Every structure is written in C-alpha cells, then in structure tokens.
Amino acid sequence: MLDLYKPEDYKRVLETALLVAVEPLPLSELKKLFDETFDDETWQILLDDLRRDWSERGIELVRLASGWRFQTRPEYQVYVDRLKNEKAPKYSRAVMETLSIIAYRQPVTRGDIEDVRGVAVSPNILKTLESRGWIDVVGHRDAPGRPALYATTKIFLDDLGLRSLTELPPLGEIERVMNTEPDQATLNAEFIASSSETVSEVMGQDTAELVIRSASVLPTE
Numbered sequence: 280m281l282d283l284y285k286p287e288d289y290k291r292v293l294e295t296a297l298l299v300a301v302e303p304l305p306l307s308e309l310k311k312l313f314d315e316t317f318d319d320e321t322w323q324i325l326l327d328d329l330r331r332d333w334s335e336r337g338i339e340l341v342r343l344a345s346g347w348r349f350q351t352r353p354e355y356q357v358y359v360d361r362l363k364n365e366k367a368p369k370y371s372r373a374v375m376e377t378l379s380i381i382a383y384r385q386p387v388t389r390g391d392i393e394d395v396r397g398v399a400v401s402p403n404i405l406k407t408l409e410s411r412g413w414i415d416v417v418g419h420r421d422a423p424g425r426p427a428l429y430a431t432t433k434i435f436l437d438d439l440g441l442r443s444l445t446e447l448p449p450l451g452e453i454e455r456v457m458n459t460e461p462d463q464a465t466l467n468a469e470f471i472a473s474s475s476e477t478v479s480e481v482m483g484q485d486t487a488e489l490v491i492r493s494a495s496v497l498p499t500e
Contacts, residue, residue: 289313290329303346303437344436344443377404386417386428405429413438
C-alpha cells in the first residue's frame with residue numbers, strides 16, 4: 280500500500296476513487312478512504328484543490344445533492360453524445376406537466392395533480408417517475424384514504440447537476456440549463472414549455488419570479 284505524506288498524495292487517492300465511482304460519493308464515503316481523520320474544513324480544501332486541478336479539462340469535479348462526482352463539462356457533452364448508441368428517453372406532454380406540478384408544489388398527492396391538470400393522472404405516470412428514482416412517497420396526507428404525498432429525490436437533483444433545491448433556477452432559467460447540458464436530458468425543452476404554461480397558472484405569479492422551494496419530479500401519461 281502507498282504511503283501518504285503530502286496533500287497531493289491524498290488528492291490522488293480521492294481523484295482515483297471519484298473517477299471510478301459509478302454514483303456520486305458523499306463525504307461520509309470519502310472519509311473511508313483514509314486511516315487518518317480530517318476535519319470538514321480540510322476535506323473541503325482537498326476537494327476544492329482537486330476541482331481546481333481539473334478546471335482546464337473536459338471533465339469537472341462537481342458537488343451534487345448526493346455527493347461528489349466527475350462529469351463531462353456541458354460544452355463537450357455534444358461530442359460525447361455521438362458515441363452513444365441509445366437516445367435519451369422522451370416524455371409526453373402529460374409527463375412534463377405532471378413534473379412541473381410536482382416540482383413547484385410538492386409534496387403533492389395524485390389528486391392534487393389531477394385538480395391542476397383537470398384530467399385523471401394515469402398510475403403509469405407516477406410509476407415511471409418512481410422507477411427512474413426521480414420521485415418517491417414522502418408521507419401520507421391526513422385525509423380520508425390517506426393518499427400518498429410525492430416529492431422529488433436526490434437522484435433528480437443529481438441529474439440536474441444541483442446540490443439542493445435552493446439551487447433550482449426560476450422557470451425562465453430552466454430552458455437555458457437544459458439546452459446547454461444535454462447530458463442531463465432527463466428533463467428537456469418540453470418540460471420548459473409545459474412548466475411555463477402550467478405552473479404559472481397554478482401559482483398565479485409571473486414565471487420569472489417562481490423559484491422552487493421544495494422537491495422536483497417527472498411525469499408521463
């Protein structure tokens with residue numbers, strides 16, 4: 280086993296672990312790499328320093344909702360996408376509308392979504408979102424039948440490249456984010472169109488002033 284003496288030695292181990300990781304690694308997992316115990320400030324210094332080391336490359340180190348990971352910079356993703364044999368799944372307008380409702384009003388029940396859309400919500404919509412790990416049941420409303428309450432997950436935020444819900448942009452900014460980061464195409468331009476239309480009706484506010492304060496989810500019919 281290698282002897283670690285300098286900050287560069289520790290960064291190299293961190294770099295290796297993050298490059299081979301399939302999922303984002305939270306700090307609690309990264310701490311298992313070393314026998315030594317560092318305070319959170321030291322960890323932040325190491326990770327920030329490693330991020331700067333990669334600042335001029337096509338891959339960047341980012342902190343997401345569920346941890347740290349290396350990912351392709353948006354400006355290079357268009358070239359990487361040419362190597363993919365499968366296209367990202369596309370979702371119906373009903374899915375996008377459901378997503379916008381959950382994203383801006385969560386936690387919500389299936390009935391809440393139906394009240395806003397004015398039509399019945401197919402169980403397949405929620406099943407699709409749950410299977411992708413974008414939404415989950417976070418509780419039950421204290422009402423007859425105790426309907427399930429749905430909210431978005433950390434995986435959803437990871438797909439958007441965000442650390443927390445407070446970083447979600449106003450609706451007017453989402454289109455720009457999606458158009459410049461096709462690797463995070465779990466949400467696409469259809470989401471923008473339906474969100475701008477649906478959520479502005481729901482909230483009764485100008486879309487430029489709408490900011491997500493809770494969690495997000497995705498829909499399908």
